[in-house]
Amino acid sequence: MTLLQLAYAVALDRHGHFGRAAEACHVTQPALSAGVQALEAGLGAVLFDRSAHPIVPTELGRAVVAQARHVLAEAERLEDLVSEATGELAGELRVGVLSTLAPYLVPLVIAPFARRYPDVELVFEELMAEAIVDHVRRDLLDAGLTATAPPVRGIEEVPLFEEPLVGYVAPGHRLYGRAEMEPEDLSPGDVWLMREGHCFRDQALALLARGAGRPDAKAAQFESGNLETLQRIVDRGFGMTLLPWLAVQGGGSHAPESVRPFRAPAPSRTVRLVYATTLVRRHLVRAFAAEVARAVAADLPPGAVLYTPGR
Structure with missing residues (x-):
C-alpha cells in the first residue's frame, strides 16, 4: 500500500x-x-x-x-x-463563491492576492451555498465564500464582513423619490427576486416579511438566477429589486440614480469563509481570508463591520 x-x-x-x-x-x-x-x-x-x-x-x-x-x-x-515555518505559501487553492458575490468580490481579490502570494494559484467556482458546503465537505473545494451559516458538522466558518443590502429602484417607482428606504417601505408585489435555492432570495424574503405588503401579496412572478438580469429589468422601468452593496460599487453597469440605501441600521448579510474541519492547508485559507477582508475594506460603507480573520 x-x-x-x-x-x-x-x-x-x-x-x-x-x-x-x-x-x-x-x-x-x-x-x-x-x-x-x-x-x-x-x-x-x-x-x-x-x-x-x-x-x-x-x-x-x-x-x-x-x-x-x-x-x-x-x-x-x-x-x-x-x-x-518558512512563510512560503505555494500550491493551488480551490474556492467556491456565491454567484451573488463572485462578480463583485473576485475582481477585488485576484490582483492583490497574486502580488502577495505569487506561488499560489487561485481557482474559483460559482455555486449555490448548499453546493459550496457540500463540495467543501467532500474535498472538492478547499474553501468557500458564503452568506449563510453552515448547518453541517465538520465545517468551520470565519466571518469576514457585513455587507449591507440596498434597494435598486426604477424611475417612476413609488420609492424612487426617497433618499433612503426602510424595510417597512417594501412590498412583495413589486420586488424582483432571485429564484429558489439562492440564499440571497431567502434574505430578501426575510426582509420583505418586515415590509408593508398585504399578507396575501405575491412576489413578482419572474425570478432569475442572476442579479444582473433583475437589475436590467429595473433599468427598463419595471419595479425594484434588492442588491448587495458590492454590486453597486466600482463603476459597474448599475445606474447610480436608482440605488437607494436603507436607513441605519441597514439590513445586511454576513459573508463567511467556510472550510472543512479536517483541512490541512489552513495557512493558505487564512491568508486568503485576510486578503478578502483587506480587499473589500475600501468598498464597504463607513461603519460597516469588517472582521479580522485569525492568522
Whole structure:
C-alpha cells in the first residue's frame, strides 16, 4: 500500500470515473486503474463497484476512502509544516463563491492576492451555498465564500464582513423619490427576486416579511438566477429589486440614480469563509481570508463591520 494508491482511490471516489480521476491525478487512465487494483489486491477486498455509473465505492470502500483522506491529509501536513515555518505559501487553492458575490468580490481579490502570494494559484467556482458546503465537505473545494451559516458538522466558518443590502429602484417607482428606504417601505408585489435555492432570495424574503405588503401579496412572478438580469429589468422601468452593496460599487453597469440605501441600521448579510474541519492547508485559507477582508475594506460603507480573520 502506498500514498499514491490511496490518492488514486480518493480521486476515483471524488470523480466517479477512471478517466476524470486520472486526469485530476495527472496520470494515464491505465496507471490509475492499475494503482487502484493494486490497493484492492493488497487489502484483499473490492473497494469500488465498477458496474455503477458513476463508479461508487462499496460499503467497505467508503470506510477505506475516508481513512485514506485522513492518511493523505497527515502526509500533506508534513509539507505544510515547512511552508508555515518558512512563510512560503505555494500550491493551488480551490474556492467556491456565491454567484451573488463572485462578480463583485473576485475582481477585488485576484490582483492583490497574486502580488502577495505569487506561488499560489487561485481557482474559483460559482455555486449555490448548499453546493459550496457540500463540495467543501467532500474535498472538492478547499474553501468557500458564503452568506449563510453552515448547518453541517465538520465545517468551520470565519466571518469576514457585513455587507449591507440596498434597494435598486426604477424611475417612476413609488420609492424612487426617497433618499433612503426602510424595510417597512417594501412590498412583495413589486420586488424582483432571485429564484429558489439562492440564499440571497431567502434574505430578501426575510426582509420583505418586515415590509408593508398585504399578507396575501405575491412576489413578482419572474425570478432569475442572476442579479444582473433583475437589475436590467429595473433599468427598463419595471419595479425594484434588492442588491448587495458590492454590486453597486466600482463603476459597474448599475445606474447610480436608482440605488437607494436603507436607513441605519441597514439590513445586511454576513459573508463567511467556510472550510472543512479536517483541512490541512489552513495557512493558505487564512491568508486568503485576510486578503478578502483587506480587499473589500475600501468598498464597504463607513461603519460597516469588517472582521479580522485569525492568522
